[in-house]
Amino acid sequence: MSPAAQVCWxxxxxxxxxxxxxxxxxxxxxxxxMPYGGVVFGYSVFLVFCNRLAAVIFAAVMLRxxxxxxxxxxxxxxxxxxxxxxVYASTCQYEALKHVSFVVQMLGKSFKMMPVMLWGMAISGKxxxxxxxxxxxxxxxxxTEFLMTGPTAxxxxxxxxxxxxxxxxxxxxxxGLTSTMQEKLFKEHKTSKYNQMLYINxxxxxxxxxxxxxxxxxxxxxxxxxxxxxxxxxxSILSLSAVGGQxxxxxxxxxxxxxxxxxxxxxxxVVSIIISYITYQHHITLLxxxxxxxxxxxxxxKSYLGMVESSGAEKMPLLKPEPDAEAxxxxxxxxxxxxxxxxx
Numbered sequence: 001m002s003p004a005a006q007v008c009w010x011x012x013x014x015x016x017x018x019x020x021x022x023x024x025x026x027x028x029x030x031x032x033x034m035p036y037g038g039v040v041f042g043y044s045v046f047l048v049f050c051n052r053l054a055a056v057i058f059a060a061v062m063l064r065x066x067x068x069x070x071x072x073x074x075x076x077x078x079x080x081x082x083x084x085x086x087v088y089a090s091t092c093q094y095e096a097l098k099h100v101s102f103v104v105q106m107l108g109k110s111f112k113m114m115p116v117m118l119w120g121m122a123i124s125g126k127x128x129x130x131x132x133x134x135x136x137x138x139x140x141x142x143x144t145e146f147l148m149t150g151p152t153a154x155x156x157x158x159x160x161x162x163x164x165x166x167x168x169x170x171x172x173x174x175x176g177l178t179s180t181m182q183e184k185l186f187k188e189h190k191t192s193k194y195n196q197m198l199y200i201n202x203x204x205x206x207x208x209x210x211x212x213x214x215x216x217x218x219x220x221x222x223x224x225x226x227x228x229x230x231x232x233x234x235x236s237i238l239s240l241s242a243v244g245g246q247x248x249x250x251x252x253x254x255x256x257x258x259x260x261x262x263x264x265x266x267x268x269x270v271v272s273i274i275i276s277y278i279t280y281q282h283h284i285t286l287l288x289x290x291x292x293x294x295x296x297x298x299x300x301x302k303s304y305l306g307m308v309e310s311s312g313a314e315k316m317p318l319l320k321p322e323p324d325a326e327a328x329x330x331x332x333x334x335x336x337x338x339x340x341x342x343x344x
Contacts, residue, residue: 010256017248018268024241025102025272026279027234032097033280036228043221044094047235048087049208052201054239058246059198066192072199074189079196082181083203087211089174092167099164102276103284106269107143107295108168114140115176123180135302142295149287193250263303270296 031041063070072079096105113136120126147165182200185191212218225232253261273292276282 006256010252010260013248013252013255014260014264014267017245017252017264018271020241020245020248021268022272022275024238024245025106026275027238027241028094029097029102029276029280031231031234031238032094033102036224036231039224040098041224041228041231042098043212043217043224044091045087045208045211045215045217046221047094047238048090049205049212050235050239051090051242052087052204052208054243055201055246056198056205058243059194059201062194063198066194068192068194070195070198073191073195074185074199076199076203078181078185078189079199080203080207082178082185082200083207085174085178085181086200087204087207089171089178091211092171092174096164096167096171100161100168101282102280103273103282104147104161104164105168106273106276107146107292108172115172116179119176119180124184131305135298138298139295142291142293142298145291145294146288147291149291150283150285197246262306263300266296266299266303269299 031047032044033040062068093105093108096108117126117128117132117136121128182196185196209218212221225235249261252264277284
């Protein structure tokens with residue numbers, strides 16, 4: 001492939017990824033914060049189920065097309081642990097949107113650098129450089145400044161956003177655990193990406209349904225969908241955009257590596273936040289703008305350092321072999337505050 005063709009494909013994957021996840025973010029905020037017929041949809045686990053079901057179908061099709069093994073490549077109980085943390089991390093993320101703004105939720109994905117690094121040290125015995133800790137501190141300080149210097153509440157929240165921040169903290173802890181456990185699964189059992197995606201999401205569907213049944217929210221959620229056709233449309237597009245995001249994520253990672261993916265995800269956060277402010281007319285203060293600036297400067301600097309180190313060490317082809325590419329994207333993506341598993 002010529003350099004010009006590589007640039008074109010890289011831009012195509014980046015544009016597709018940013019577009020799909022920006023659409024996902026807009027719909028996520030629409031579903032969880034805006035009323036349907038005067039009533040706000042409140043069944044977070046049902047949304048998780050819909051997204052995971054779409055991911056199961058996508059993974060099954062990709063397994064068929066790629067010829068990857070269909071049988072589980074790791075013990076099911078390990079997939080189940082990841083599924084449990086994944087489902088409840090996603091649920092906490094949706095619940096947080098009831099109380100804090102979408103922008104706060106998006107920044108939480110960057111704020112999770114610290115939890116992921118701490119989980120990595122505790123579970124995998126990882127060690128991080130002083131630069132890594134300084135970048136994580138810059139991101140943490142920027143997010144903290146944003147939270148402390150202006151409005152953070154969801155549009156439909158009636159009081160303070162403390163409950164939303166608690167949900168966000170729970171999301172950060174569970175999501176950091178999910179990412180770390182996924183990385184261990186890739187390394188210890190050499191699982192293929194679509195095989196892991198299939199079984200994690202299949203078990204996540206089971207966990208979601210059991211949670212809906214035991215909490216008595218399955219039939220109310222179905223009834224709400226049956227009486228609000230617009231919600232069915234929004235949820236369908238939400239799930240399709242999540243699956244589309246997965247396709248562009250895995251394609252970009254395979255062809256261009258983890259560092260390009262991390263830089264693209266940084267750009268995606270900026271675009272999603274700008275779209276949210278324009279679409280839903282959130283108020284923002286000058287100090288919050290400075291906090292956002294510090295956060296994203298730290299993230300882009302992290303991506304820049306990774307690219308410099310990669311090019312300085314050796315001139316590697318952009319196409320990385322499996323499964324090292326998967327391990328690399330998990331490692332680099334987590335340190336940059338991003339997630340390559342089922343899109344939230």
